Amino acid sequence: MQLATRLEAGETLFTAWSGVPDALTVEIVAAQAFDAVTLDMQHGGHHEDSVVRSILPVMHAKKHPVVRIPVGRFDMASRALDFGAEAVIAPMVNSVADARQFAAAMKYPPVGERSWGPTYAFPRQKGSNFNAWLADMNARTVSFAMIETRAALDALDGILDTPGIDGIFVGPADFSIAWSNGSTVDGTLEDMMETIASIARRARDAGKHAAIYVVDPNMVGRFVSMGYRLMALGGEPRYIALGAETLLKAARGSMG
Structure with missing residues (x-):
């Protein structure tokens, strides 16, 4: 089942976040119990060559490949x-003009x-007919415009109204910097949560998807x-640190 179909059905989905530009590492990440894997070209180390090579192990793991x-x-x-x-x-879709350029490319x-x-x-997704592919692909590809600045918030309705924009993706760290006028970076900042909620509500009211980067997993229920x-x-780095912590805690605990 396609990512677009699952989102349209209202499923709650989790994507891993990969910044290591190595297909073998991505293969390991894709084997975990995430629904999707996002290859990050903005702040992560992924580049065109690593993306073209890393999408395949994500697909082989039957997960949804996403690229930032x-x-x-x-x-x-x-x-x-x-x-x-x-x-x-x-990232940084701060105006309707940005949204239009993004949608045009998507x-x-x-x-x-x-x-x-x-x-x-086409071959990776088992395409068999170019015309059928062309007819389906606009609905099957999902475009997420990141909302992470005050300018983007001001332009939100226009961004959501842009044909070809399928959803928004909130970057809470950057949003917190904008929200606090540069005084803090805190993706869990409480006094911006009402606005974070309003962004999702406006997206859903416009018939668009709402996605977010989660800094603290304990907040997932609230975001849902x-x-x-x-x-x-x-x-x-976080997956490795948590895994190592769990293993070492168990090993040391076994010694009393």
């Missing part, structure tokens, strides 16, 4: 889709301006109640 592109690299959105990504997250005409050439995606349905959790 660098700021302003809307051309990379099309490339990520051509590599086989099901969804793309675009969708084939007449919705957008995505160029034809699914060199890797707000309307968020795709949650990003952790990253390789």
Whole structure:
């Protein structure tokens, strides 16, 4: 089942977050009990070569491949889709103009301006007919515009109304910096939670998906109640640290 279909059905899904640009590491991450794996090109180390190579082990693990592109690299959105990504997250979409550029790269005409050439995606996703692929692909690819600044918040309704934008993805760390006028970075900042909730509500009212990066997993239930349905959790350093902590605690505990 496609990521788009599961989101439309209202499932709550969890994506791993990968910043290590190595397909073998991604293979290990994809084997864990996440629904999707996001390859981060913005703050993570992923690049075009690692993305094209890392999407395949994600697909082999029957997980949904997602890519976060660098700021302003809307051309990379099309490339990520051509590599086989099901969804793309675009950071710092701060205006309707940004949203239109992102949507244009994500969708084939007449919705957008995505160029034809699914060199890797077509065989990887078991395509058999180009015309059927073309007819389905705009609905199957999910575009998430990141909302993480006051400018983006001000432009939210216009971003949500942009044809080809399927959802928003809140970056709470950057949002907290904007919210506090640069005085703190805290993705769990309590006095911005009402606004975080309103972003999800406005997205859902517009018929769009709401996703968020979760700093503290104990907040997932709260975010779900707000309307968020795709949650990003952790990253390789955190997965390794938690695993090592668990193993060492058990080992040391066994010695009394």
